[in-house]
Amino acid sequence: MFRGKKYKESAKLVDRTILYDPKDAFELLIKTAKANFDETVELHLRLGVDSRHADQQVRGAIVLPHGTGKTARVLVFCKEERQKEALEAGADYVGAEDMVQKIQQENFLDFDVVVATPDMMGIVGRLGRILGPKGLMPTPKAGTVTNDIAKAVNEIKAGKIEYRLDKTNIIHCPIGKVSFGVEKLYENYMALLDAVIKAKPAAAKGQYIRSCVTASTMGPGIKMNAMKQMA
Numbered sequence: 656m657f658r659g660k661k662y663k664e665s666a667k668l669v670d671r672t673i674l675y676d677p678k679d680a681f682e683l684l685i686k687t688a689k690a691n692f693d694e695t696v697e698l699h700l701r702l703g704v705d706s707r708h709a710d711q712q713v714r715g716a717i718v719l720p721h722g723t724g725k726t727a728r729v730l731v732f733c734k735e736e737r738q739k740e741a742l743e744a745g746a747d748y749v750g751a752e753d754m755v756q757k758i759q760q761e762n763f764l765d766f767d768v769v770v771a772t773p774d775m776m777g778i779v780g781r782l783g784r785i786l787g788p789k790g791l792m793p794t795p796k797a798g799t800v801t802n803d804i805a806k807a808v809n810e811i812k813a814g815k816i817e818y819r820l821d822k823t824n825i826i827h828c829p830i831g832k833v834s835f836g837v838e839k840l841y842e843n844y845m846a847l848l849d850a851v852i853k854a855k856p857a858a859a860k861g862q863y864i865r866s867c868v869t870a871s872t873m874g875p876g877i878k879m880n881a882m883k884q885m886a
């Protein structure tokens with residue numbers, strides 16, 4: 656894989672043989688973020704579970720203390736009589752059958768999160784093949800299938816993120832921007848880690864958090880010692 660000059664320079668600053676204390680890791684991450692834009696900071700957690708088994712799934716949602724640094728675009732599926740309520744709450748797009756057709760026929764995907772009232776899941780389900788692979792299908796566990804539209808939209812706009820295992824048993828989540836600084840990144844990290852630890856399945860055996868890596872959009876991965884938070 657080709658790596659640019661800036662990446663190679665940043666990579667030299669990272670010792671891949673050690674696990675950094677979280678605050679030291681974020682301090683180093685800020686030094687290695689050399690792009691000419693405010694890079695997103697991501698956290699990657701490899702868990703000691705098997706996502707192929709239903710009783711070992713790890714999934715949920717959390718409002719990060721300092722948000723993500725990005726205002727999510729929200730699409731709400733609800734009946735016509737509640738569409739004004741959704742717009743007033745801050746939804747970017749609202750609709751019902753018309754929005755289903757727009758997504759199916761025009762490949763409209765100009766949104767980051769989908770919220771739906773329970774009575775709309777019948778028609779939203781028809782979008783499963785489109786929204787599912789992109790992680791956009793609303794679910795009760797993530798708080799995106801709800802009758803409380805205003806609360807759902809407000810929380811998403813405030814920085815609510817969903818975490819879920821991928822097929823390789825890793826959770827990938829944004830936890831802020833490089834401009835946040837060490838303390839805000841650390842507080843967001845702790846909030847996400849705490850949520851993931853609390854979501855540990857009863858069926859999970861052995862070491863739960865196998866590895867924890869943070870990285871900026873264009874920067875190298877930095878291994879972190881997350882075990883102290885497991886105590």
